[in-house]
Amino acid sequence: MEPGALSAREASHGGAPAEGPTAILGAMPEEIATLLPALTERRSERRGPFEVHAGRLDGRPVVLAVCGVGKVNGAALAQQLLADGAGRLLFTGVAGGLDPELRVGDLVVSTDAVQHDVDVTPLGYELGRVPGEPLAWPADPWLRAAAVQAAGEVVTSGRVVEGRIASGDAFVADPARSAELARRFGAACAEMEGAAVAQVCARWAVPWVVIRSISDTADHDASVDFRAFTRVAAARAEAVVRGVLARLDDPATAPR
Ligand code: ADE
Numbered sequence: 001m002e003p004g005a006l007s008a009r010e011a012s013h014g015g016a017p018a019e020g021p022t023a024i025l026g027a028m029p030e031e032i033a034t035l036l037p038a039l040t041e042r043r044s045e046r047r048g049p050f051e052v053h054a055g056r057l058d059g060r061p062v063v064l065a066v067c068g069v070g071k072v073n074g075a076a077l078a079q080q081l082l083a084d085g086a087g088r089l090l091f092t093g094v095a096g097g098l099d100p101e102l103r104v105g106d107l108v109v110s111t112d113a114v115q116h117d118v119d120v121t122p123l124g125y126e127l128g129r130v131p132g133e134p135l136a137w138p139a140d141p142w143l144r145a146a147a148v149q150a151a152g153e154v155v156t157s158g159r160v161v162e163g164r165i166a167s168g169d170a171f172v173a174d175p176a177r178s179a180e181l182a183r184r185f186g187a188a189c190a191e192m193e194g195a196a197v198a199q200v201c202a203r204w205a206v207p208w209v210v211i212r213s214i215s216d217t218a219d220h221d222a223s224v225d226f227r228a229f230t231r232v233a234a235a236r237a238e239a240v241v242r243g244v245l246a247r248l249d250d251p252a253t254a255p256r
Contacts (some may be wrong), residue, residue: 021054021061022248023086024241025077027069027193031093031234035064035241047080060245067193070169071115074193078200088143089208090244091197092237094230095189096172096218098182099163103214104229106159107236108188109147110210112136113195116181117168128185130199136164136185137198140207143244145255147211150243154236163188165210167195173222181218190218209244213237 026032039055039062046052052065063086067077078089095108102108114128114136121127129135144162151160166187172178181187194210201208213233216225247253 020085020087021063022245023078023081023089024057024062024064025074025081025089025091025193025197026066026093026234027074027191028093028230029066030231032064032066032238033231034235034238035092038242039064047084048076050077050080052081052084058242058245060248062245070192071167071196072169075196075200078197082200082204082206086206088140089197089201089206090143090241091194091208091210092234092241093191093193093212094215094226094233094237095165095191095212096178096216096222096226097189097214098166098172098178098218099161099188100182101159102161102189102217103158104216104225105155105157105233105236106161106214107151107155107240108165108210108212108214109144109151109160109162109240110139110165110194110198110212111144111162112138113165113167113198113210114185114187115168115195115199116166116185116187116190117170133199133202137195137202139198139209142255143207143209146244146247147209147240149253149255150240150247151211153243154239161188165194165212166190167192171222171226172218173216173220175219178218189214211237211240211244
């Protein structure tokens with residue numbers, strides 16, 4: 001390697017030492033329910049409209065917070081935490097499965113994330129594209145690899161899929177809509193924050209990954225399934241977040 005050149009890991013810098021703590025975001029309290037009690041040296045502070053919990057999770061410095069549902073809430077909290085100096089961002093929670101192979105409890109690690117409800121088509125842009133920005137914002141390769149490895153340990157039954165996240169301000173509960181999102185965007189799952197957070201991270205050049213466990217399959221049963229399975233599914237994604245943290249800066253467990 002050229003002197004001064006970045007290794008692949010440093011270039012993606014998801015796993016490289018970052019100045020700031022790892023930001024961990026969930027949309028709902030249920031989505032960080034197992035992480036919050038595990039936080040040591042906890043200091044909770046209001047940052048703008050958000051309650052942000054700083055501390056250590058399994059020894060690593062983190063900031064943990066709930067953003068609320070939807071793209072605006074996700075973007076607002078991401079902006080706050082990145083402005084406060086977070087070095088990388090992990091979004092954890094549940095999603096509706098779009099890939100027909102996915103079942104409740106399966107895990108999706110983001111390859112990238114698209115905003116399926118953006119429509120500037122009258123000006124000639126493809127559906128989902130914010131003018132001047134990528135159609136889908138790519139997740140950090142190192143964090144993806146770490147999440148997939150960690151998920152392999154957490155998910156002993158069920159599948160771990162790397163796929164596109166489709167985000168929008170809608171709870172998808174209709175098989176025709178699900179099929180359309182899967183077909184048009186090639187998305188694995190639907191949720192309501194990931195791509196907005198990704199867009200903010202891209203602006204800051206801060207590495208990110210979304211880790212989602214399937215709570216429902218975005219069909220007519222979605223609202224019932226969502227209520228029944230969110231807590232259990234969310235806990236799986238949270239366990240993967242801890243697996244990612246364990247791999248940070250640890251050559252023994254870092255993905256290659
Ligand atoms: N989060 C969990 N399930 C979802 C769905 N079906 N649509 C949007 N967001 C979700």
